[in-house]
Every structure is written in C-alpha cells, then in structure tokens.
Amino acid sequence: MKTSISILGNLLLTLVLSNCFAQQAIITKITDDDTDYTGPMIDMHSHAFNENSSFSLMLGKEMDLAMTGKIYKASASMEKLREETLAKFEEYNIVKAMVSQGELWYEFAPEKVIIGNNHFLSIEELRLKHKEGKLDVLGEVAPNYQGILPTDDSLKDYYDLAEELGVPIAYHLFPGGPPGGAYIMYPEIRAFQGKPLQLEEILFSHPRMKIYIMHAGWPYLEDMKALMYAHPQVYVDLGVIDWVLPVKEFHHFLKGLVDAGFGKRIMFGTDSMIWVDTIDDAIAAINSADFLSMEQKEDIFYNNAARFLNLTDEEIKKHKGQ
C-alpha cells in the first residue's frame, strides 16, 4: 500500500513539478515574445526597381556583409523581389511603406505603398506626378552618390517644391553604398558629404518643409542631436543601419538619439533593396534593444511615422484593429 502511495505521491509530484516547469517554460516563452513588438509597422524606407536598374546585376547572387558576418541572397528577379517584399510586409504586419519608385508596386498593394519619386525627375515632371497622385514623398534623394552636397544650387528648386506641395522630402546623407563603396561602384562618394549640420540653412530657409533624414545620419550622432535639437521638424529613419551595422553599434547610435530625447522622431525603415531577408534582421535589431520600452518600440515602428505622414484617426484605428 505504502509503496503505491509513494509511487502515486511521486507521480503527482512529478506531474506538479513538470507542470510547474511547463508553466515556467510557457511563462518564459510569453515574456520573451512580449518584448517583441509585432505590428502594425510603417516602413519609411523601401525600394522598387525595374529590370534596367544597376541592381539587376546582383539579382540571385549572395552578398557577404563583412561588418556583420551575414550573407544575404538577392531575389532572383525584380518581380520576385516585389512578391517577396510584399510577403514580408504581410508576415510582419507592415501596413504602409514608403517605396522609392513606388509606382512599380502600387497596383499590387495600393493600401500600403506610399509612392516616392526623386530628384532624377525634373521639377515639371514631379509637379505632374503630384497632380496624378504619384508623389507622396520626394525621395529617396541621395545626390551624395554623385558627389553633390545638399547645399548645391541644383537642389534648391526641389526643397522649394517639397515645401510648396507639402510633400515630405526623404534625404539620404550617409552611409552610401556598401562599405568602401567609393572604390567599388561610387567613385564620387565621400564620408564628409554626409555631415548633417550642413542642412541647417536649408532647414532654416524652408521652415514648412517636412523632412526626414534617411539612415538617421549615422555615424554623426552628436551632429544629429544638435540638428534635431535646433530643428524640431527633423525626423529620421533607421533604414540600412538596422542591418548593415553590428547590432552593438546600431544600439549605441539608437540609444544615443533616444536618450537625448528624440524618441518621438525616429521612424522604422528597412532599405532592404534586393535582399528581403534583411527585413528580418532590421526588425530583430530594433526589437532586441532592451533599453526601449514597448511604448518606445511602438513609437518607432508605427506612431512616429503615422504622425509624420498625418494618417487619419480612422486609418490608425484600422491599422491597430481598434
């Protein structure tokens, strides 16, 4: 009898214990997942390409990113790129995305694609695009690739147009191209061209111009703090730095801006280009920032961009399932 009781006792104990452990495992799992923000998200930095883009040369190939030790495989075609990127948007509940050359993808996701067109078009062409509803954002504007500074006279009319039409400008400062890009494919690029404070007179002379700095002006953290302090209209996106940099450096930079009080002007961005798996790493890099609360993550992944884009309360409620 005793034996059966002890066996029963042991069994119960085991059950209780295993149940505790199971509980513990579930609790652990829940708490781990709970620190990840799971959407809705707005990607303020994405690109569509057609076949005659220079990126076509890299389709289907692997890119070995020495800085992080990661290898990314490019999509097999520009059509595949569209499909795979939109599938990632579904997977991560990315409800809106600013897509440079977004006209190429608009018909496939009209509720999501925010159409970007840039300074490669003339002012007249951009006015026409705007009239046709095909100019939601002026960007990505990245004249640095041609060695042109933001203060160059050739860009003044674009700032005027952005301010006149109330269209946000998305301005790329640095980093540009792969590490060492000047020696590979962009001989005009120089790091000094990416210094954020050179934008001051442009901002001051265009006070109603909406602007966000792409890649958050990395690595010029102190300059970006000064710029965002002096010019409260400046927002930033986290495109490319959330996957091209070692996570430690990305967290250091992001924490610097958040600790300085600019957490309400930092927007999620991927800049995944032709490597859609970078979207996984971009989201993971922000979610793994243990110095961010869930509210701060929600601001970065959604609220700040929703405010910057003047989304309506209805749209926001719909996105948040309210």
Ligand SMILES: [Zn+2]
């Ligand atoms: Zn970009």
